[in-house]
Amino acid sequence: MLTSKRLSAIADYVLEGSRLADIGSDHALLPVELVGRGTCPSAIAGEVNDGPLEAARRGIAAAGLASSIEARKGDGLEVLQPGEADTVTIAGMGGALIVSILEAGRLGGKLDGVRQLVLQPNVGEELVRAWLLEHGWHLAEESILEEDGKIYEVLHALSSAEARERSEELYGGEPLLPGLTSEEDRRLKLRMGPYLTRRPSEAFARKWSSELRKLRGIALQLERSDTEEAAARKRELAQVIDRIEEVLACTRTDMSSLS
Structure with missing residues (x-):
């Protein structure tokens, strides 16, 4: 076995x-x-x-x-x-x-x-x-x-x-978060998993909490650059971080309801 x-x-x-x-x-x-x-x-x-x-x-x-x-x-x-x-x-x-x-x-x-x-x-x-x-x-x-x-x-x-x-x-169907366009919703589901985002899971929460730490570290490094490219990347990262945080917040709420 x-x-x-x-x-x-x-x-x-x-x-x-x-x-x-x-x-x-x-x-x-x-x-x-x-x-x-x-x-x-x-x-x-x-x-x-x-x-x-x-x-x-x-x-x-x-x-x-x-x-x-x-x-x-x-x-x-x-x-x-x-x-x-x-x-x-x-x-x-x-x-x-x-x-x-x-x-x-x-x-x-x-x-x-x-x-x-x-x-x-x-x-x-x-x-x-x-x-x-x-x-x-x-x-x-x-x-x-x-x-x-x-x-x-x-x-x-x-x-x-x-x-x-x-x-x-x-x-398609119901978006993960309110206010997302269909394209934003699809990208988020591809990134985090269309099934995994709908299910309370400790492993899921740990994975994306770790990913958030990495993304915040990258954003902090970008703060040291004053180029337009760095500013654009920082804005993009900020949006990604916000979306992941929102999904995690919903996941934690779902897990709390099951406990």
């Missing part, structure tokens, strides 16, 4: 019967768990570096699953043939890197036949949400958790004929 809360959260999103490709699989813990528990009949563990690739192969062999899981060396989705997997998991990377892997896969036809993505960016979650929205994937669910002093977000996206319509409903 998986001992990592982060990997367990990813595994729980994978649908029964999925043909899995785990990109950046490291020790192949996720494929071994999902094939071992019977969720996935088969899996591919992709790794670009020899050390993790060999670790994956050892883990697969130790679990007795070499007939069902194949470890392959390759960069991102290059380890796949089009139509070979219907589910892709990518975890433990920055959001920009995850987006670059998905985009290269999209352009190369490697996402053909893929109907499910489970993604866990370490940073830059808004970049991943924006890519999913732009390319016709519906963010079906997302979660946030804390493990070993770090906070992680896990995104579960689906591709379907109704994906664009459902995405418009998700990012």
Whole structure:
């Protein structure tokens, strides 16, 4: 069984019967768990570096699953043939890197036949949400958790004929805060999560309290510059800080009502 809360959260999103490709699989813990528990009949563990690739192969062999899981060396989705997997998991990377892997896969036809993505960016979650929205994937669910002093977000996206319509409903509708334009509201939901902003969560509050401290530090540094560019950036940051503070205030109110 998986001992990592982060990997367990990813595994729980994978649908029964999925043909899995785990990109950046490291020790192949996720494929071994999902094939071992019977969720996935088969899996591919992709790794670009020899050390993790060999670790994956050892883990697969130790679990007795070499007939069902194949470890392959390759960069991102290059380890796949089009139509070979219907589910892709990518975890433990920055959001920009995850987006670059998905985009290269999209352009190369490697996402053909893929109907499910489970993604866990370490940073830059808004970049991943924006890519999913732009390319016709519906963010079906997302979660946030804390493990070993770090906070992680896990995104579960689906591709379907109704994906664009459902995405418009998700990012449209009632704004998070009064007075926001539709574009401002969409940007805020992409940044903070359209589901996470609606749910009271200690992990969410801790993450964005930390982000606020970082943003205020940047704003303080900008005070030392008298350029027009610095002034514009400071105004932009002030607005972002205000919006995050307002969302956090609403979240804390919701959490208080539940206690």
